[in-house]
Amino acid sequence: MKIGQDSILGLFFAITGIVALWISIQYPLGTAGRMGPGFFPVGVSGLLVLTGIGVLVRSISSPGELLSAVKWKAVVMVPAAAVAFGLAIEPLGFFLAVLLLLVLCAATSVKFRREWKSALGALVFATLCTALFIQLIGLPIPVLGTLFK
Numbered sequence: 038m039k040i041g042q043d044s045i046l047g048l049f050f051a052i053t054g055i056v057a058l059w060i061s062i063q064y065p066l067g068t069a070g071r072m073g074p075g076f077f078p079v080g081v082s083g084l085l086v087l088t089g090i091g092v093l094v095r096s097i098s099s100p101g102e103l104l105s106a107v108k109w110k111a112v113v114m115v116p117a118a119a120v121a122f123g124l125a126i127e128p129l130g131f132f133l134a135v136l137l138l139l140v141l142c143a144a145t146s147v148k149f150r151r152e153w154k155s156a157l158g159a160l161v162f163a164t165l166c167t168a169l170f171i172q173l174i175g176l177p178i179p180v181l182g183t184l185f186k
Contacts, residue, residue: 043096051089058082111145118142130182131171135163 061082067073118141126134139159143149170176 041096043092047089047092047094047096049089050092051086054082054085054087054089058086108145114145115142126178126182128182128184130180130185131176131178132163132167132180133182135166136160139163 058079061075061078064075064078065073066075066079069076118138121141122134122138125137129137136159139162143155143159149155167180171178171180
């Protein structure tokens, strides 16, 4: 039996869900009317475990795409982009840190092109993220960082 991409994905979802469920079950759940800090994480973790099991069952019942060569550029760059976002958010601010994250993640793709459409899309996305997380949700993160003050 050859391992397909769906099998790996299903295992990843299930294992991640189990670990998150184990961590979140340690918080008080509360009730549906008065939710505790563990209520939502337990629900999402449980759904992730069920999704993983579903993907695994589907991968066993139908032949899927075989596991191709690992794209190491993406494996290294996407987590590095997340770290860069975390390090850049204070000096650059939320807006520019989101732009940095987008560019670094997009650069992992073989289809990545530096065109005006891509730049416009990144600007719109960063603007929407800024409006959503800072203006609507109210996260206490500066739009522009300490580098610009």
